[in-house]
Amino acid sequence: MDYIFVSHMESDEYGGIRIFLERYPDAKVICSRLASRELPGLGVECDCVAADGDTVIEEGDISLKTITYPCEVHLQDGIIAYEQNSGILYSSDLMQSPGDGRDTVEECGYLPRAESISPVRIPNEKGLEDTKRKLASISPRFVAAGHGFCFVNADIM
Ligand SMILES: [Fe+2]
Ligand SMILES: [Fe+2]
Numbered sequence: 456m457d458y459i460f461v462s463h464m465e466s467d468e469y470g471g472i473r474i475f476l477e478r479y480p481d482a483k484v485i486c487s488r489l490a491s492r493e494l495p496g497l498g499v500e501c502d503c504v505a506a507d508g509d510t511v512i513e514e515g516d517i518s519l520k521t522i523t524y525p526c527e528v529h530l531q532d533g534i535i536a537y538e539q540n541s542g543i544l545y546s547s548d549l550m551q552s553p554g555d556g557r558d559t560v561e562e563c564g565y566l567p568r569a570e571s572i573s574p575v576r577i578p579n580e581k582g583l584e585d586t587k588r589k590l591a592s593i594s595p596r597f598v599a600a601g602h603g604f605c606f607v608n609a610d611i612m
Pocket of ligand 1 (some may be wrong): 463465468526529548
């Protein structure tokens with residue numbers, strides 16, 4: 456494993472990082488600049504590739520566009536990641552659907568899903584609007600959701 460992606464500093468997003476780093480000590484951790492400061496504070500020693508705002512990380516064979524969004528728990532800088540070569544969007548908490556998504560991939564339109572993100576997820580009007588605008592600027596082939604069901608983008612099938 457070359458990279459570990461940490462969307463934001465919440466236990467279900469980074470809680471297992473020590474286990475991964477034990478097995479893959481040379482893995483680089485792609486995270487926000489905020490997370491790159493918080494991880495050492497929690498005693499996690501790792502090599503961070505910190506995304507500074509919305510940026511593209513070119514490392515080896517990845518071209519990872521990071522998109523900032525106001526995330527739990529304090530609506531601070533979280534990131535989702537769009538790997539532009541594969542067309543996979545790692546959407547963390549943003550495009551989750553309830554249920555046990557193991558072994559099942561759905562098909563659905565990406566733009567309607569992006570548009571349906573509610574203030575429950577981002578209770579900040581401008582933050583929600585900005586996030587939707589950023590999401591509308593990409594067209595992923597596949598969305599790897601952090602919870603529930605991953606989906607193939609039916610808009611471009
Ligand atoms: Fe979260
Ligand atoms: Fe989560």
